[in-house]
Amino acid sequence: MSRRSLLRYTGGASTIAIAGIAGCSGNGGDGGDGGDGGDGSDGSDGGDGGDEYPNQRIEYIVPFSEGGGTDTYARQIMPQVSEILGVSIQINNVPGSASLRGAGQMVRAEPDGYTFGGFNPPSTPVSYLLNPPDDWELTSLRGVCGYARTPYVMYSNPDQGFSELADAIEAFDNGDITNMGGQQRGGIVNVIAEIMKNNDEYGLSWENYVGYDGGGPLVQAVASGEVPVGVTTDASGLSAAEDDRVDVIAVLSSQGSNVFPDVASVTDQGYPNIDYVGQLTRCMWMPGDTPDERVQTMSSAVEEALQTEPVQSWSEETGNIIEYNPPEFADEVLQQSFEQIPENVDLEALREATN
Numbered sequence: 001m002s003r004r005s006l007l008r009y010t011g012g013a014s015t016i017a018i019a020g021i022a023g024c025s026g027n028g029g030d031g032g033d034g035g036d037g038g039d040g041s042d043g044s045d046g047g048d049g050g051d052e053y054p055n056q057r058i059e060y061i062v063p064f065s066e067g068g069g070t071d072t073y074a075r076q077i078m079p080q081v082s083e084i085l086g087v088s089i090q091i092n093n094v095p096g097s098a099s100l101r102g103a104g105q106m107v108r109a110e111p112d113g114y115t116f117g118g119f120n121p122p123s124t125p126v127s128y129l130l131n132p133p134d135d136w137e138l139t140s141l142r143g144v145c146g147y148a149r150t151p152y153v154m155y156s157n158p159d160q161g162f163s164e165l166a167d168a169i170e171a172f173d174n175g176d177i178t179n180m181g182g183q184q185r186g187g188i189v190n191v192i193a194e195i196m197k198n199n200d201e202y203g204l205s206w207e208n209y210v211g212y213d214g215g216g217p218l219v220q221a222v223a224s225g226e227v228p229v230g231v232t233t234d235a236s237g238l239s240a241a242e243d244d245r246v247d248v249i250a251v252l253s254s255q256g257s258n259v260f261p262d263v264a265s266v267t268d269q270g271y272p273n274i275d276y277v278g279q280l281t282r283c284m285w286m287p288g289d290t291p292d293e294r295v296q297t298m299s300s301a302v303e304e305a306l307q308t309e310p311v312q313s314w315s316e317e318t319g320n321i322i323e324y325n326p327p328e329f330a331d332e333v334l335q336q337s338f339e340q341i342p343e344n345v346d347l348e349a350l351r352e353a354t355n
Contacts, residue, residue: 056114195277201271283329
């Protein structure tokens with residue numbers, strides 16, 4: 001798929017190629033990346049408490065730090081959703097516990113349609129399965145929509161001179177490097193790192209796993225040389241790759257990356273398929289008891305937002321794929337994660353390795 005793939009329709013779902021790293025600002029932002037503080041509309045909190053929905057400011061929770069893929073998408077899409085709905089949307093970054101802190105806030109929020117957020121199976125489900133909370137259930141959430149598919153990629157510091165995955169494997173084997181970077185311990189990238197270490201056909205023999213609060217901080221760590229290699233989404237590292245601050249040495253999804261179309265996938269480089277953890281399905285969610293009509297209102301607004309000119313222009317410039325799918329799709333993806341992950345991953349062994 002080229003970077004200029006645009007709109008196509010498959011069944012009931014519209015598939016739109018959009019992408020990027022720049023965005024509007026969010027909570028506490030200074031507006032330097034294109035926004036006005038993340039509200040995305042005219043700044044009015046709006047509403048008089050009546051029955052019309054929506055009529056007051058909406059909170060969108062990103063359970064990761066600023067600068068990562070989930071944050072990047074939110075800062076492009078939410079201003080358009082805000083304009084469509086006629087109310088402001090505040091983006092709030094709530095990192096911690098490998099995305100469980102923010103996900104927990106989504107679950108516990110009032111089910112009135114004024115709080116929703118995004119996370120990305122199988123990422124947050126893996127975190128939940130490894131360290132299940134005592135007081136809330138991830139599967140209680142209601143899907144709003146699916147909006148993107150994003151592969152993970154492996155980045156390296158340019159000083160290492162790596163051009164492919166085999167170079168990193170050799171450097172770990174020789175003891176030239178020892179540290180592997182990713183998101184927080186217990187998260188999906190930690191699981192990927194363990195799989196690539198323990199699978200004999202990969203043999204990525206890192207000694208120390210260094211966790212970060214999202215893709216943005218991980219890319220910065222690789223660029224600075226704090227860690228020699230690391231894994232996060234392709235959306236997180238586009239800007240750094242374009243500036244030659246990081247190298248991209250492998251795409252972990254067999255389907256490749258629309259952001260980095262010239263980078264070979266791990267399967268193309270001769271390694272086993274790990275698609276069950278090698279790519280994300282980005283979805284949005286509301287608390288479990290949110291009324292149907294409010295879920296559908298928000299889902300329709302997101303679908304419309306993805307087709308706006310600003311989002312389409314963002315797509316053409318950078319190439320990330322977004323695929324709109326309806327609420328039931330998000331519900332199904334979440335359920336499949338809870339079924340497939342235990343079948344493919346030794347959770348107990350990983351729990352011991354990551355704790």
